[in-house]
Amino acid sequence: MNYQEFFEQEIDKIKEEGRYRVFANVKRITGSFPKAIVQMNGISKEATLWCSNDYLGMGHNADVLEEMSRVILSSGSGAGGTRNISGTTPYHTLLEEELAKWHKCDSALVFTSGYVANETTLSTLASKIPECIVLSDALNHASMIEGISHSRARKFIFRHNDMDHLKSFLDQIPKYQPKIIAVESVYSMEGDVAPLDEILDLARKYQALTYVDEVHAVGMYGDDGAGKIHEMNLDGEFDLIQGTLGKAIGCIGGYIAGGKSIVDFVRSFSPGFIFTTALPPAITSGALKSIQILKNASDLRAVHQEAVTQTKQALSKAGLPFLDHYTHIIPFIIGDAAKCKEISKTLFQEFGIYVQPINYPTVPKGSERFRITPTPYHTKEDIDHLVKALSLLMKEL
Numbered sequence: 028m029n030y031q032e033f034f035e036q037e038i039d040k041i042k043e044e045g046r047y048r049v050f051a052n053v054k055r056i057t058g059s060f061p062k063a064i065v066q067m068n069g070i071s072k073e074a075t076l077w078c079s080n081d082y083l084g085m086g087h088n089a090d091v092l093e094e095m096s097r098v099i100l101s102s103g104s105g106a107g108g109t110r111n112i113s114g115t116t117p118y119h120t121l122l123e124e125e126l127a128k129w130h131k132c133d134s135a136l137v138f139t140s141g142y143v144a145n146e147t148t149l150s151t152l153a154s155k156i157p158e159c160i161v162l163s164d165a166l167n168h169a170s171m172i173e174g175i176s177h178s179r180a181r182k183f184i185f186r187h188n189d190m191d192h193l194k195s196f197l198d199q200i201p202k203y204q205p206k207i208i209a210v211e212s213v214y215s216m217e218g219d220v221a222p223l224d225e226i227l228d229l230a231r232k233y234q235a236l237t238y239v240d241e242v243h244a245v246g247m248y249g250d251d252g253a254g255k256i257h258e259m260n261l262d263g264e265f266d267l268i269q270g271t272l273g274k275a276i277g278c279i280g281g282y283i284a285g286g287k288s289i290v291d292f293v294r295s296f297s298p299g300f301i302f303t304t305a306l307p308p309a310i311t312s313g314a315l316k317s318i319q320i321l322k323n324a325s326d327l328r329a330v331h332q333e334a335v336t337q338t339k340q341a342l343s344k345a346g347l348p349f350l351d352h353y354t355h356i357i358p359f360i361i362g363d364a365a366k367c368k369e370i371s372k373t374l375f376q377e378f379g380i381y382v383q384p385i386n387y388p389t390v391p392k393g394s395e396r397f398r399i400t401p402t403p404y405h406t407k408e409d410i411d412h413l414v415k416a417l418s419l420l421m422k423e424l
């Protein structure tokens with residue numbers, strides 16, 4: 028095989044479809060969020076970020092930064108080993124205790140990312156539980172899909188949020204056969220919410236384990252920010268909650284929280300947990316500090332929701348096409364990879380706005396979009412500027 032030619036041809040194909048990814052360099056500057064210095068297509072200038080997952084700006088929180096600086100100076104840059112081989116520090120243990128408390132669970136376990144948490148937990152559970160079948164929402168994140176595929180367990184993919192479809196699959200499986208229902212609470216690209224209470228009813232009726240990815244909800248919803256499950260008064264009802272430390276919490280890492288035995292099982296059998304260097308102590312201490320702040324940050328969450336509402340209202344008033352599922356994620360559908368890229372380029376070059384195009388395979392072809400994520404730090408002027416720029420460019424198209 029001519030390997031070189033193969034690689035180049037595959038890259039050429041995605042270039043032709045307009046979905047070759049070129050990363051912008053985004054230099055975030057402490058204190059100026061959501062403004063950053065963005066470098067794209069040879070141009071470098073200040074721009075307002077409208078697609079950050081640092082939803083609440085915690086990546087720049089002064090107390091978090093101080094805590095991380097303190098721990099980096101006192102404990103060093105890395106953990107120095109896997110969790111089993113000298114990589115567990117008091118900061119890891121404290122963080123896991125805090126996460127368990129936050130989610131009203133017995134135990135929690137930290138991984139190097141949310142992706143790894145999903146991939147390795149789902150693949151371990153579905154491969155080790157005898158005859159396990161997985162029922163997975165069609166819009167589940169790639170990390171969940173990979174974990175489920177990797178397990179080689181039998182799987183049923185039900186239509187997004189379609190409980191009748193899920194039920195029709197459950198009806199085909201013997202009641203006593205082990206099964207996992209895997210969903211997200213807030214879906215990352217649609218911004219809509221799973222019918223968690225209905226999922227719970229079905230899981231009880233059909234004796235299924237439940238797995239909920241709360242990556243886009245932790246820090247954001249409920250009186251103490253613990254997520255959608257807490258907001259919906261469903262604490263303690265799901266078998267496993269999965270979350271990230273990399274979005275609203277503003278650091279990096281992922282976790283699961285649940286009952287003592289299931290978490291201990293994952294800790295003891297998951298290759299993605301066992302065979303990798305632990306997160307640096309400064310990261311786990313920073314995440315811990317961030318969660319402690321977020322538990323008491325109802326005011327920040329209220330300002331955030333206000334910015335989201337204002338953005339949606341301004342988009343509506345301008346007659347612009349977006350999906351509103353009553354969460355902080357605003358999908359703005361363009362429906363064409365090349366146009367999406369072109370608008371993103373012009374927004375940056377002419378208006379000092381940075382919003383990343385979201386293309387296939389992250390979303391289906393024909394539903395290419397921007398995923399607009401206001402933060403508490405976007406001002407009314409920022410919102411007006413965004414909507415004005417989008418109106419102009421959409422008209423031109």
Ligand SMILES: Cc1ncc(COP(=O)(O)O)c(C=O)c1O
Nearest residue numbers: 140141142168215242271273280
């Ligand atoms: C729904 C969902 N789950 C998991 C992940 C992975 O989390 P992390 O970025 O911490 O790896 C993402 C990342 O975007 C996500 O959107």
